[in-house]
Amino acid sequence: MIKKAYLKDINQYKGKEILIEGWIRNKRSSGKIQFLIIRDGTEEIQAVAFKPNLDEKIFKLCEHLTLESSVRIYGLVRADKRAPSGYELDITNIEIIQIADEFPIQKKEHGVSFLLDNRHLWLRSRKQNALLKIRHAVYYAICEYLNKNGFYRFDSPILTPNACEGTTTLFEVPYFDEGSAYLSQSGQLYLETGIMSLGRVYDFGPTFRAEKSKTRKHLTEFWMMDAEAAFVEHKENMKIQEELIRFVIRSVLKKNMKELSILKRDVEKLKKADSPFKIITYKDMIEILQSKGLKIQYGDDMGVQEEEMVTEDSDVPIFVEKWPKEIKAFYMKIDRENPDLSLCSDLIAPECFGEIIGGSQREDDYDILKARIEEENLPIEDYQWYLDLRKYGTVPHSGFGVGFERLIGWISGVKHIREVIPFPRMINRLNP
Numbered sequence: 359m360i361k362k363a364y365l366k367d368i369n370q371y372k373g374k375e376i377l378i379e380g381w382i383r384n385k386r387s388s389g390k391i392q393f394l395i396i397r398d399g400t401e402e403i404q405a406v407a408f409k410p411n412l413d414e415k416i417f418k419l420c421e422h423l424t425l426e427s428s429v430r431i432y433g434l435v436r437a438d439k440r441a442p443s444g445y446e447l448d449i450t451n452i453e454i455i456q457i458a459d460e461f462p463i464q465k466k467e468h469g470v471s472f473l474l475d476n477r478h479l480w481l482r483s484r485k486q487n488a489l490l491k492i493r494h495a496v497y498y499a500i501c502e503y504l505n506k507n508g509f510y511r512f513d514s515p516i517l518t519p520n521a522c523e524g525t526t527t528l529f530e531v532p533y534f535d536e537g538s539a540y541l542s543q544s545g546q547l548y549l550e551t552g553i554m555s556l557g558r559v560y561d562f563g564p565t566f567r568a569e570k571s572k573t574r575k576h577l578t579e580f581w582m583m584d585a586e587a588a589f590v591e592h593k594e595n596m597k598i599q600e601e602l603i604r605f606v607i608r609s610v611l612k613k614n615m616k617e618l619s620i621l622k623r624d625v626e627k628l629k630k631a632d633s634p635f636k637i638i639t640y641k642d643m644i645e646i647l648q649s650k651g652l653k654i655q656y657g658d659d660m661g662v663q664e665e666e667m668v669t670e671d672s673d674v675p676i677f678v679e680k681w682p683k684e685i686k687a688f689y690m691k692i693d694r695e696n697p698d699l700s701l702c703s704d705l706i707a708p709e710c711f712g713e714i715i716g717g718s719q720r721e722d723d724y725d726i727l728k729a730r731i732e733e734e735n736l737p738i739e740d741y742q743w744y745l746d747l748r749k750y751g752t753v754p755h756s757g758f759g760v761g762f763e764r765l766i767g768w769i770s771g772v773k774h775i776r777e778v779i780p781f782p783r784m785i786n787r788l789n790p
């Protein structure tokens with residue numbers, strides 16, 4: 359019985375005959391010899407069909423293979439210093455599962471909209487495969503950090519009656535007798551209920567924003583990891599975010615060098631980001647941007663260009679803290695030393711990758727929170743449950759939301775967010 363193996367484990371099979379199941383990535387031939395690049399999801403390898411060593415029939419089968427045909431290949435594992443993986447496979451037998459039709463994505467430049475129309479096929483490319491693996495690794499590292507630091511996973515609902523992040527980007531779902539429902543913009547408000555039971559919690563889920571802006575940083579459906587902790591105040595909240603992000607960077611640098619190299623990521627830049635993060639206030643930021651010649655005023659929100667300029671001279675991410683409360687969410691705690699400010703922070707990544715985390719201490723005083731909800735003209739009856747948390751054992755608490763795709767984009771060095779999620783949803787993209 360020949361052993362079925364995955365290419366990632368090839369070094370365990372030197373000199374042995376194995377079975378690999380996969381797809382033909384590429385093919386070339388020169389007379390008596392054919393070279394097939396086989397990929398099996400984990401890795402790829404060059405498999406060699408040498409006519410004099412093979413049954414005539416088997417050699418012919420190899421000739422018929424097209425790109426992306428699915429196959430079972432039997433072969434002897436041979437060490438070869440020139441091969442990228444250090445090994446090649448000498449084919450002994452082959453079973454064709456299916457001869458693929460001509461693959462739409464060829465080895466040439468294709469336009470982005472063509473690639474997005476063929477996203478279901480584009481995912482197989484080497485670069486997309488590397489991005490999917492980094493996405494997995496970042497997910498895993500985030501959960502590992504949180505699990506090690508006392509956070510329990512707490513699943514917040516996707517259908518909700520509440521607006522967490524303003525009413526302008528809500529996706530309405532007409533269905534419920536009770537009234538309007540929306541797709542979640544962030545699980546945060548629900549996480550705040552979870553900490554009153556568990557102390558520290560996180561969720562990880564799809565979030566939705568009917569974004570009107572077409573930028574390379576905005577998706578309408580994206581994934582967010584919200585974390586929330588009781589008895590944690592603003593400064594400690596930033597400390598946790600910094601530790602988490604540096605843990606993720608270190609973990610990817612340890613486990614995904616191969617993928618980073620496929621993506622041509624400058625890893626030195628990532629290594630440099632694993633140093634203490636800087637903290638500046640919103641006021642400092644406005645002054646910095648003004649000194650760079652931007653026409654931004656105190657009280658303005660940041661756009662894509664402003665975000666990029668904040669960190670252009672920095673190797674590490676920068677926290678921008680203490681924003682005017684008018685441009686931040688109703689749930690943020692008012693700074694008792696300066697009641698015009700919220701105790702919040704945006705974490706801005708270097709290399710022009712923009713905001714990757716939004717976080718804050720939460721308002722824990724019933725009357726102040728109620729007044730903020732009213733100021734924002736939110737329907738108070740829908741927030742009564744949220745206000746209850748301030749009636750029954752309120753405590754200082756804080757949390758933050760990591761934009762998962764933004765973080766992956768920065769770590770992998772991919773400029774457009776549409777490439778770091780399997781099926782991007784944007785204002786002009788719903789298919790496939």
Ligand code: 4AD
Nearest residue numbers: 544546576577580584713714715716758759761764
């Ligand atoms: O800053 P935001 O809006 O914060 C919240 O939603 C808080 N309730 C989170 C919390 O405190 N638990 O969103 C969090 C992050 C942003 O920093 C950004 O990285 C990302 O989510 N994000 C988006 N990513 C992709 N596409 C969009 N349209 C995004 N909007 C926000």
Ligand code: MG
Nearest residue numbers: 704713715716
């Ligand atoms: Mg934000």
